Amino acid sequence: MASAIFKEREKQVYLKGSRPFDLECEKESLAGAVSQRACVFCGSRVVLYPIADALHLVHGPVGCAVYTWDIRGALSSGPELHRLSFSTDLQEKDVIFGGEKKLYSALVELIDRHAPKAAFVYSTCIVGIIGDDLEAICRRVSEEKNIPVIPVQSEGFKGNKRAGYNAACRALFRLVGEGSTEGISPYSVNILGDFNLAGELWIIRDYFKRMGVQVVANITGDGRVDDIRRAHGAALNLVQCSGATMDLAVMMKEKYGTPVMRVSYFGIEDMAEALYGIARFFKEPSIMERTQQLVREELSALYPELQRYRKALSGKKAAIYVGGAFKAFSLVKAFRHLGMKVVMVGSQTGTQEDYRELEAITDDGTIIVDDSNPLELSAFLQEKEVDIFVGGVKERPIAYKLGVGFCDHNHERKEALEGFVGMLNFAKEVYSSVMSPVWRFVPKNSQGMLDGLSSHKEKILRCVS
Amino acid sequence: MKKQENKYVSTTNACKLCKPLGACLAFKGIEGAVPFLHGSQGCATYMRRYIISHFNEPMDIASSSLGEKHAVFGGAANLKKGLKNVCRKFSPSMIGVATTCLTETIGDDVPMILREYRSGIAQQGDPAPFLVNVSTPSYSGTHMEGFHEAVKAVVEQLAEGGEPLDFINLFPGFVSPADIRHLYEIVSDFSLECTILPDYSDTLDGPAMREYERIPQGGTPVSAIKEMGRALGSIEFGRNLKTMVTAGEFLKSRFGVVNRRIGTPIGLRETDAFFTALEEISGIPAPQKYMMERARLIDSFVDCHKYVFGKRAVVYGEEDLVTGLTSFLTEIGIQPVLCASGSKGGAFQESIKEVTEGILTDDPDVRDDADFYDIAIDVESMQPDIMVGHSKGYPLARKLGIPLIRVGFPIHDRIGGQRIVHIGYRGAQNLLDTIVNAIIEKKQDDSSVGYSYM
Ligand code: SF4
Numbered sequence A: 001m002a003s004a005i006f007k008e009r010e011k012q013v014y015l016k017g018s019r020p021f022d023l024e025c026e027k028e029s030l031a032g033a034v035s036q037r038a039c040v041f042c043g044s045r046v047v048l049y050p051i052a053d054a055l056h057l058v059h060g061p062v063g064c065a066v067y068t069w070d071i072r073g074a075l076s077s078g079p080e081l082h083r084l085s086f087s088t089d090l091q092e093k094d095v096i097f098g099g100e101k102k103l104y105s106a107l108v109e110l111i112d113r114h115a116p117k118a119a120f121v122y123s124t125c126i127v128g129i130i131g132d133d134l135e136a137i138c139r140r141v142s143e144e145k146n147i148p149v150i151p152v153q154s155e156g157f158k159g160n161k162r163a164g165y166n167a168a169c170r171a172l173f174r175l176v177g178e179g180s181t182e183g184i185s186p187y188s189v190n191i192l193g194d195f196n197l198a199g200e201l202w203i204i205r206d207y208f209k210r211m212g213v214q215v216v217a218n219i220t221g222d223g224r225v226d227d228i229r230r231a232h233g234a235a236l237n238l239v240q241c242s243g244a245t246m247d248l249a250v251m252m253k254e255k256y257g258t259p260v261m262r263v264s265y266f267g268i269e270d271m272a273e274a275l276y277g278i279a280r281f282f283k284e285p286s287i288m289e290r291t292q293q294l295v296r297e298e299l300s301a302l303y304p305e306l307q308r309y310r311k312a313l314s315g316k317k318a319a320i321y322v323g324g325a326f327k328a329f330s331l332v333k334a335f336r337h338l339g340m341k342v343v344m345v346g347s348q349t350g351t352q353e354d355y356r357e358l359e360a361i362t363d364d365g366t367i368i369v370d371d372s373n374p375l376e377l378s379a380f381l382q383e384k385e386v387d388i389f390v391g392g393v394k395e396r397p398i399a400y401k402l403g404v405g406f407c408d409h410n411h412e413r414k415e416a417l418e419g420f421v422g423m424l425n426f427a428k429e430v431y432s433s434v435m436s437p438v439w440r441f442v443p444k445n446s447q448g449m450l451d452g453l454s455s456h457k458e459k460i461l462r463c464v465s
Numbered sequence B: 001m002k003k004q005e006n007k008y009v010s011t012t013n014a015c016k017l018c019k020p021l022g023a024c025l026a027f028k029g030i031e032g033a034v035p036f037l038h039g040s041q042g043c044a045t046y047m048r049r050y051i052i053s054h055f056n057e058p059m060d061i062a063s064s065s066l067g068e069k070h071a072v073f074g075g076a077a078n079l080k081k082g083l084k085n086v087c088r089k090f091s092p093s094m095i096g097v098a099t100t101c102l103t104e105t106i107g108d109d110v111p112m113i114l115r116e117y118r119s120g121i122a123q124q125g126d127p128a129p130f131l132v133n134v135s136t137p138s139y140s141g142t143h144m145e146g147f148h149e150a151v152k153a154v155v156e157q158l159a160e161g162g163e164p165l166d167f168i169n170l171f172p173g174f175v176s177p178a179d180i181r182h183l184y185e186i187v188s189d190f191s192l193e194c195t196i197l198p199d200y201s202d203t204l205d206g207p208a209m210r211e212y213e214r215i216p217q218g219g220t221p222v223s224a225i226k227e228m229g230r231a232l233g234s235i236e237f238g239r240n241l242k243t244m245v246t247a248g249e250f251l252k253s254r255f256g257v258v259n260r261r262i263g264t265p266i267g268l269r270e271t272d273a274f275f276t277a278l279e280e281i282s283g284i285p286a287p288q289k290y291m292m293e294r295a296r297l298i299d300s301f302v303d304c305h306k307y308v309f310g311k312r313a314v315v316y317g318e319e320d321l322v323t324g325l326t327s328f329l330t331e332i333g334i335q336p337v338l339c340a341s342g343s344k345g346g347a348f349q350e351s352i353k354e355v356t357e358g359i360l361t362d363d364p365d366v367r368d369d370a371d372f373y374d375i376a377i378d379v380e381s382m383q384p385d386i387m388v389g390h391s392k393g394y395p396l397a398r399k400l401g402i403p404l405i406r407v408g409f410p411i412h413d414r415i416g417g418q419r420i421v422h423i424g425y426r427g428a429q430n431l432l433d434t435i436v437n438a439i440i441e442k443k444q445d446d447s448s449v450g451y452s453y454m
């Protein structure tokens, strides 16, 4: 394992129990290390992406827009404007003479064509360099077209994904407070930081409905501009997991006094705790009663089924590598529920506080890692003899190549993993990878079969002297 | 042939990718090479994700991970640091450095930085990999230009001259790993020795492994690339390369290696041209095995002709792929109504004309610099029966309620994109069966009768 870790990164890897806890994080990625991280723009794009009736225009060369075209499973119950990929597709002359004119015309063209409720304009690296005045163009178009046109300062190089979350939150904050708060119940919440992947938000909204709690705005899954504009009327902001929208909650607290509660909808304990927490917050006995009943109903349906999976999966080893560390907490607990052992856990953008918490809830011998890369991850998988790796698309081939099971817990997932039913889906996902018969044929488990494999050599027809 | 002027300012659902992505793919086809992007971290990560989703293989692209201060003061220090780190961890035989929009705009002089890096290494006495650089700002050109320019850069910076040796160069362009394997098979059946550049047939379609390979095995060996200036001749695929200085052209002007440019061998006639070229070079007739494949293909043309005749197709993607596919569709009696590409090489109209002339009575609408908004706008009135292209056309095909025949790159919504054979008689056979069956299936599904025979 040691040889896989860059010297500069040694302090970003920690083996629980090996020394008193210390882990460096929140650093710039090491050049040449093939980090799994994306950029500021990516952070902004993922947060704002699910607002379905807004126009999302990427101001920059075509790549940045193309690579983010409908890549996430954020569902909408209505308009689907967010699923299109709009770009100013900057060309050489725009780079030389500036892209403002093109941006202006593109905005006008697209707003006329699609009549969105608002427009977000993302700046990319190159725009940061050529210095287009996004703010001015957006203001002008906003006045002409009479809709909010909001610049998102997301130049890729100005920090990491977290900076992008922040830029997105600042953009959202410009909308909040613009709409009327009439008809909002005192028992009301905003759902922040849920992206409605595979329809997860609808599961959560259903729970709230059963509890008698009104949802004012989904920020941002299945999001609507008008809802966000009146979000300041809600009694409570629920910030989910990754903390992508925490900055918005903080800004809303400062300006409108909206209290903030951090929640996670993954796994049984965290899901139940989220609901109870909300019920406690409202101090309304009938809500608490309904919540208790809800949790009882859900759990009694869930438990027997879960037991079946638990039996099969008990004792298996899991590794986790996700974008934000907060989700990792829930995953550690969820695996425990399945009787499994987490032997490695890491994230792209965790903070000191996050890693401290991870250290507290994991067992001795667990590897905790910040901003990892394929070399390290593959070494960890092998060293720890992992049965299932939880991550995103970029992690998948690392697992598969080595004959290790995989569960997609990232934004591309097509299975709902939130809520009580999500725990069951998660167990199913893990089960259907870990228990597959294919692993018995992979090289690590089939001694001798593939040794001496040299397909590529046969093909090189010319003997190279 | 009509020429559609680009009517719109903005691009919606682009039908092209950015330039460095093509360069990274090309570098991936060189033995022991690590693709390296000089720019911010995000570009590399996005491209990796995009490529991984098609090939289902690890795709490491290193990045100089520039931050704000580098964007202001220049990225030289981070580039050198990144190269050093890659050398230390990957022990590559070559690093292919491609620039991005950011580093092109801030004006980093990459060749100079690499020279400095090399001389620094020489002083320390470390073994050094070959460093190849290519300039790939996405605001001029698409992933295809990036691909071809990277191939050219590799040859330009590595190939040497000398006594001619008994082998040929083959530049296939951006084809699938399965295509590359098929090419090796064909060429070796002609008893020819050959260097294919690039060759990612193993690196992007590799076997299950016991150990994680830092750099997957396979790829064109650097030593073979060095000898490319001594080949008997080169064959390069792509009618649309006319407007570029390619690797093949470079070898011709620099070392006098004869360059034969032919269309990407998709379909019967373009494959015939390829076999003819091989017959002439090798001096031996095409092996029986391929003549049988060809004869079977024609036999199946006849078997299928009624199902496909007069059907209307929309074809989109890279110019050379579209040209090859159009040639093939034309041969079997399908009418390509729209041939679209996101790139703008300048030769597209002419290439399509070349492959359809004499067979088609109605010229297709040919559009370059197109996005899916352009394509969608008029497509309904064209009443196509099928779409042929990569998976990003799916939303449109779904809207039109017609089958999408998935070919090329990327195929993000099906398994096995890397295993599709497009070229040769075998590739044509594969395409024919797929297309005909899609048409029959559609008819069968839509029918109220439910026939269980054709
Ligand atoms: S900045 Fe350029 S190189 Fe990077 S993703 Fe965008 S288009 Fe591609």
Ligand code: SF4
Binding pocket: A039, A040, A041, A042, A060, A063, A064, A123, A124, A125, A126, A154, A155, A156, A157, B040, B041, B042, B043, B044, B046, B101, B102
């Ligand atoms: S150019 Fe910048 S904003 Fe665009 S993908 Fe690359 S790092 Fe991100």
